[in-house]
Amino acid sequence: VNVTLTPHDRDAPVREWLAGAADSVVVTGPADQMNVHLHTTDRAALRVGLDTLGRVVNWSEARIVSTARRYDQGDQGVHIMTDAAGSLSLSDARQLGVTLLNSYLVVGEQSWPETLFDPERLYAVMVDGIKVSTAQASRYEKHESYLSAVSRFQRVLYLCVGSVYTGNYESAQRWKSENELGDRLSVIDTGAASGRLGLIVTATAEFAGQGADAQAVQCFAESTISQCRELVFLDQLKYLAAGGRVSKTKGFLGDLLRKKPIVSPTAHGAAKVGIVHNRDEQLAFALDRLDAQFPTDAAPRVLLQYADNRTWVQDIVAEQIHFRWPSANITVRPLSLTSGAHMGPGTWAMAYL
Template sequence: MKVKIIADSASDLPKDLVEQNNITVLPLVVLDGMNEYKDGVEITPKKIFDDMREGKVYSTSQVPVNDFIDLFTQIAKDKQECFYPAFSSGLSGTYNAAVTALEEVKKSYPEVNIVIIDTWCASMGLGHVVLKACELAVAGLSAQQMTPIVEDYAKKMVHVYTVEKLEYLYRGGRVSKTSALIGDTLGIRPALTVKEGKLVPVHKVRGEKKLYTTMLDMVAQKAGEDLSGKTVTIAHGDDIDNANVLKKMIQERFSCKNVRITTLGAVIGAHAGPGTQAIFVEGIVE
């Protein structure tokens, strides 16, 4: 693989896929009001979810600019060619931090060969995009050659989420306090998607079975009813039982054999909360 692939921790890629594809992952930052932790390095998703169940509030921050500068400088010194599909700029300052860092490194190393794109994707939606870049790198494409292919793939990536409590979205500033209070009192759960790089509620549903059916309907609208040739990823917030329920529903409805289950990372989990379920797959409608 000629081109080195870089990712950030908001891609929520499982460790085995990171190692198999030799991906360099830069961690975002999780904050608890007193301390800062590197996502996936100094704090685990399990810790985040357990604490949130007890009422603890976490916030998050982008990959620090200096972390990008250090990595990009080493890449320039090694004369490597690199490609970095970044976490959506609509949800984080990470993409802009990377662009700023690259501009700084170019002052000393004008020949540095790093391509950065804003994917407008998150969690394993971003993870799928990173893996697509790895596939193209193995096929021998340059960073410039893979850019339009990966950008097109990212535009088609389907993100469908639900959260266990609207309170968690309120804590992260995604919904109003009133909406969260009323919704949680009435047992209403949202079905959300990512649109133009931002998290957007699409439906409000009562009842888990109806909710999951609604989520699958949203997937079908963007990806069709036949997913037999595609990989679907379910990412969950410490709720493997319901992830398995969703997996069975997906396999039965979409004739999809390749359904992968993984855990949300600490940064995404800090906003979505325990009990979150998210579905990701390449769509056919942009």
């Protein structure tokens, strides 16, 4: 549930009440107009309680279907958990039986879990010049997510977004060492983000779903991490400059000269691997990279991601890859919104394995 609440009294114990009445509670905004995200099993009781504390200005909700999924628990030796920054939607997670840990978009003055924000709206507001940034989940929400997972599953493998990008790995390791159920949780720093993380998680979850034991799943994940690569194709540098990823002068000059960098997210950060000037050159670069690794009779696994350019990615890029590698397993998904918030409209990416 997402709620905007104006408390009747600035001293009303809203946060304390929410902590006891719901799960995964995140509160942002000023004391006189709180933006609240939470999980509940009793909407009616929640609404009654909120009405006693203040005026509900906005209310939206989405049903969370248990991610304990299409595979029976008995068939799976380990449950997979990961970060939503891996270009996985809630629908993808349900299909795979994966638990997603949210990160947040801050759009103007409002904060939203990235899995609940409309991608088209994100890129539209960025074009309109509205400030967009990102934020991690609170320490409380992270710890509740770990506890929920290990309470439901005997073995949990957290394939964590690269520690160079967030503090999630350190947070999970600290919780693991301080809690009595921590031995049920294994944490791998994948060094990945966006589609590379998504492809690693997808492959590992499918392998785990075949009933492999925890050690085999962890070995599979580590092997997949070492093999998986990703290219991210930027359209404009001004969005990276706005977020402080590059200097504003460099961003302005790069856009003025129509430079479109190509970066590869690695365990050490995003490495620049090329510069092109238009979409055709981006596509040629992508095909050359695949050609250098896979013969035409191979069956590479490719995850394509789009920002506000789905038609081009789906109809042009995917078709070109399929034409050259007829047996390729190609998936097209939206780019992780926490990545899109920094990289901006026109960005697309290709992870491959």
